[in-house]
Every structure is written in C-alpha cells, then in structure tokens.
Amino acid sequence: MSSTVSEGFWPHGKTSAAIVSVIFDDGLDAIAQAPDLKGRSKSFSVWQYGATRGVERLCNAFADARISTSWFVPGIVAEKHEQLLREVVSAHHEIESHGWAFERYDAMSAAESVDLLKRSRETLNAIASNEVSGFRLPTGNWPRHFDRLLVDAGYTWSASLNGDDVPYSHASSLVEIPVHNELEDRPYFQFNFTPAFPKGQGRIPSYEAVLGNWIAEFDAYRKYGLCYVIQLRPEWTGTPGRIALVEALLAHIGSFDDVWLTTAAEVARWHGGKGAAAPADHPINVYEAYVDEEQAGER
Template sequence: MTSIPSETYWPEGKRSAAVVSVIFDDGLDAISEAPDLAHRSKSLSVWQYGATRGVERLCNTFAAFGVPTSWFVPGVVAQKHERLMRDVLSGGHELESHGWSFERYDELAPAASVELLRRSSEAIGTITSRPTTGFRLATGNWPRNFDQLLVQAGYSWSASLNGDDLPYSHCSGLVEIPVHIELEDRPYFQFNFTPAFPKGLSRIPSYEAVLGNWISEFDAYRQYGLCYVIQLRPEWTGTPGRIAIVEELLRHISGFDDVWLATAADVAGWHRQKGAKTPIDHPINVYDAYVNEEQAGER
C-alpha cells in the first residue's frame, strides 16, 4: 500500500497539506431526498440560509485568515447565485463542479453523464473565465469507469472518494483527493424535524466536541504527512455560533508553518507533477481487479 510520504513529497519541504473546501448546494441536497420541500418554505429555508448569510460569513472568515478555499457548486446553483459566486471568486477562492443539479450518475447512461458534466463545467466557467478542472460527486455511488467520463468531459481531478488519505491517480490519469465523513460538518449539524434529516433525528453535538474531532484529525494528518480536507457547508457552519468553530480550526492549522494550506486544484496539480504511481494493491485497483475476475468467471 501507499507508504507515508517523505519530507520532500510536499512543496518547499512542507510536512503535510490541508485543503479547506465548501459545498454549496442551496437546498438541492434536501430536495433530492424529499421533493415536496421545494414547496415548503419553512423547511427549505433551513438550507437556503446558506445563500442568505452563510456564504458571506464563511468568506469573511477565510479573508481574515488569508486562506484560499475550494468551492463545489452545482451548475444550476452557480447560475442562480451568479453574483454570490463572483463574490466568492473575488476572494481568491476556486469554483469547481458539484454536478449539474444533484443528479445520480450511477443511474444515468454514460452519454447523459458526460453531457451534464460538460453543462456544469460551462456554467461555472462562465463565471470563472477558466476551464473547470475539479469535481465532487454529489450523491449516489461512483459508477465503474466514471473517472473516464470525467476526463472525457474535461475534468482532471476529483475530491469524491475515500479509500486513502493521500492523493492518488485513477487509471485514466484523473487525480483523486480523498475525503472523509468525519471531516464534514453535515453529519454533526444537519437537523430538520419534518422530514427527519438525518433519519432518527440524532441530536446536534457540542460545538467543542466537533472542533476537538477536527483538530485531532488534523494533528494526526500533520504527524503522518497526509492531506487533510475539511468540508464545510454555509448553511451548517455559517451560523453566528458555529463560525467560531471554523475560526478556531483555521487558527490552529495556521499555527504550523510546515503545513501547505492549498486549494484542491493546487494539490491535484502537485500530485500530477510528482508523477507518483498508484500501487497495484491500492483499493481503487483492487476493486477493478475483483470486478474483472468476477466477469471472467461468468464467461
């Protein structure tokens, strides 16, 4: 398996890397689970709070710490909130694709997937005036050979899968920057009574406990020279109280001069430049080998 990187893996002798990412769906994630929310203003407003207050509050915090971030936005949301997205861009952040409208690519034909991926890229590119290179899967499973469809649609990296804590490359050359659920805000803070999001109505945890989790993970990632990726959503951590968690996390990360605080695109570009090969026993290769073996046995 992938070994712990040497001290020369990251640029300028940095010990590890950290990426601050933001996922801005403007309620599409909720509507995909409960379509009737589109006509229920009270419940939907829980998610729309991100556009109303959360985006601005996150951007102000990032500016205070001088942190560049990576935003993943569906194409329809980028079009709807173009002025807001231009404000994000003017703050030195990057805009990348979160699909077109929260579709499930594991339920689409390859041609339809490529068409929607290109449509999202073009919508975001209209705002950024540059090619859209990054992608994060919004929902559903990662279809087999989906990396090839992303490359066909013009993307060069993804931040969608788990499977590791260092960047790796798919067979197509698409760079993958692994993400992990414990470094998201939604599992801790998403809460709505009707419909029950999350199911079972688990209670919102202590803010100090969440911050402790995120800092503990960062300290371990730094210790082992890995790539730490925090995933925030303006409707959940863009509130007056929870923004303090983000501030404390950024203060902690910024206190180490041996950590490369970079955008996801920068990390993907660095990995590609290093030309590191993905080991044959890496999960991404093991899965393909397993499927190939199963298909061979059926013939």
C-alpha cells in the first residue's frame, strides 16, 4: 500500500482534505471514569466550563475562519443543552452522534446498542439542520461487526477508528473516517487533581509545542494527500489562551487553496459515492480474517 494517494483522488481538484471536529460530552467522559465527580462541584466545573464558555469561543473562532465543522454530541447532552446546540446549528455546523450517554457498546447486546443508537439519532435530528448520519464511538472497544449495527440504526459513516489516513469502507458499506490521538486536544490539556486525570498527572505542555505538533501533522497530511481530522473539546481548547491555538491552526490550514476543508459528513458522502471497498490487505480486513482464523481454531 502506498503512503501517498494517487493524483485526482480528492474532488474539486484538491490534493488533500481537512476536517475540523468538536466533541461535546459536557463531562460525561469524566463521570464514566469517576462517577462521584458529578457531586463534586469544584472538580466537575472543569468539564462544565465547555458549555459555559468554550462552545461560544469555538464558534466565534470558526465564524472568523468562515468554516463549517462537525460536532459529535451524546443524545442526553443534546437534551440538556438544546438551546446552546441550536445556536451551534444556526452558525452552520453539523451535529452528529456520540452515542446516548457515554455508554460502552462492547458491554451490551446488539439489540440494546441499536436502540440507543436510534434514540441518539432521533434526538439529534430534532435539533440539527443536517440529517444525522455520522457517529463517533464514546468509549470502550469497537465491537466486532459494530458497523452493521450502525447501518441498522440509520448511520452511514463513523469517525471512530485509527487504522488509516484516508476514508475507507467497512464490509457493510459504512464509511470510516480515521482519527488519531495526536490530533486531539485532550491528550495534551486534560488535567484535574482529584481524581487524577491523567493518572500520574504530567500534562499541559507548552502551547507553542502543541500548535507545532498539529501544524507539523497537517503539513505532512497535505504533502501526502491525506485526510487531516483535528478533534477539539470546548472545555480544553475553549479557554481564553488556547483558543489562539485554534485560530492559528485554522489560519494555517486556510492559507492553502489545494486543501478540501469541509465537514466529515461531506467527506463521507463523497467517499460513499465512490463505492470503493477496503482492499483485502487493509487493517480492517486483516483484523476480520485474523478473528475468523482464531475462532476456527477454537472449534
């Protein structure tokens, strides 16, 4: 497999793609790790800051850059912050699913999974201006054949797995837009004393170093014609100082006219329209073949 896509791979004469996404969990991710956090206002306020200030700052930065972005939101957060999300929608951003309440799909039955996936999609559709078609796994492992459950629940694409740098299709036809940890803000900025997030504490690096990482990755993605996906959270990059990193990154991306800067749903529609299945040597198919072989050996 080549590390560089072929000429003409991307539409509109572009040579690479970039997606700006936002993950708005409103603290559900923290509660999943420390359930008692919800009753401790000092610690939990770190995550509540996203809804209080961070969402507005991100939207202002996106407006200044004149871009539309993709927001992944749990259904229960959409119910709690309906008006706030309607403001996000009115600013021309798409809303997609991040599950219902930060549940682990690898710990429930297929029927339970489909029920929650549908519930989330229906709730978000009542707020979004777009037809909710995308999903990002909240936590846990990707269950085998989970792509089929997503299709059954009405989804056409996911941005959950890491095994590539360009979109690919699962056997079910579900489009996957790969994401990577180094292009998230949380691994750099999440910090809380009690409970310790992260365990062992060392985090919050130099802002210039983080921006340098994100720009270095973008420059490489552009060089090789790949799909760059930055993942931001309002509680971590929606602060007065860190929003400048977002603004600088967007200015850098926007300075290149050969980059297709668009939403995740648009990339998924484009790739899905090509009808291209992942090749046999793609990581997703290698994994499936490995599991089949292991299960056959156990019989």
